[in-house]
Amino acid sequence: MQANHGERGRGLVLVGYRGTGKSTVGRIVADRAGREFVEVDAEIERRAGRSIRAIFAEDGEPAFRDMEEEAVRGLVRDFPGAVLATGGGTVMRATNRGLLRGHGLVVWLRAEPAELARRIEADAISFATRPALTAAGPLAEIPAVLAARTPAYREAADHEVEAQGHAPERIAEQILALWTAGA
Numbered sequence: 001m002q003a004n005h006g007e008r009g010r011g012l013v014l015v016g017y018r019g020t021g022k023s024t025v026g027r028i029v030a031d032r033a034g035r036e037f038v039e040v041d042a043e044i045e046r047r048a049g050r051s052i053r054a055i056f057a058e059d060g061e062p063a064f065r066d067m068e069e070e071a072v073r074g075l076v077r078d079f080p081g082a083v084l085a086t087g088g089g090t091v092m093r094a095t096n097r098g099l100l101r102g103h104g105l106v107v108w109l110r111a112e113p114a115e116l117a118r119r120i121e122a123d124a125i126s127f128a129t130r131p132a133l134t135a136a137g138p139l140a141e142i143p144a145v146l147a148a149r150t151p152a153y154r155e156a157a158d159h160e161v162e163a164q165g166h167a168p169e170r171i172a173e174q175i176l177a178l179w180t181a182g183a
């Protein structure tokens with residue numbers, strides 16, 4: 001696949017479960033690096049003119065996943081060199097993993113299920129606008145869904161970074177160091 005590094009050098013991609021801090025950390029990294037920051041979930045909602053919860057409810061998850069792939073394709077084409085935050089499930093498609101790798105360095109933000117449950121429950125907007133993925137519900141499903149996805153996160157990523165136990169600024173610095181080192 002053709003790498004999409006643009007004039008400003010290669011981009012950065014953050015992958016990881018909901019609540020790992022992709023948006024929070026990604027914004028800090030982009031700001032410090034003077035790069036654009038883009039998000040797959042926001043791009044899906046912008047293109048569809050609906051919330052992710054509405055897309056799941058009205059069209060179903062398979063249609064959402066097709067929209068997600070198109071959003072990834074559009075973002076890597078239109079924002080070379082940007083910091084790109086993925087959705088929690090974006091890495092599950094091999095096509096997406098290839099597109100993300102073509103964009104730049106891929107970093108997996110890792111956190112434990114209990115920490116993710118605390119964050120997701122506390123984030124009222126995310127809790128209200130993102131659907132559960134299984135009948136177990138958005139909090140109870142975390143251990144099983146995270147375990148099922150771990151091989152895909154690992155396969156997608158060049159690096160794993162601990163996303164808990166440190167402030168977002170500190171995590172952003174670690175990622176900046178990896179990115180600028182060209183590791």
Ligand SMILES: Nc1ncnc2c1ncn2[C@@H]1O[C@H](COP(=O)(O)OP(=O)(O)OP(=O)(O)O)[C@@H](O)[C@H]1O
Nearest residue numbers: 018019020021022023024119123126163166167168
């Ligand atoms: N290192 C951290 N320590 C403690 N809390 C954090 C940390 N990083 C992010 N958070 C908090 O966790 C919540 C989720 O963060 P954020 O929205 O950035 O995650 P996300 O991966 O973008 O989630 P989503 O997939 O739902 O978009 C927010 O309330 C944020 O303030």
Ligand SMILES: O=C(O)C1=C[C@@H](O)[C@@H](O)[C@H](O)C1
Nearest residue numbers: 018041052087088089130131
């Ligand atoms: O983990 C997931 O599969 C999802 C995470 C969110 O970022 C959204 O992309 C959507 O709610 C699906």
Ligand SMILES: [Mg+2]
Nearest residue numbers: 022023024085
């Ligand atoms: Mg986010």
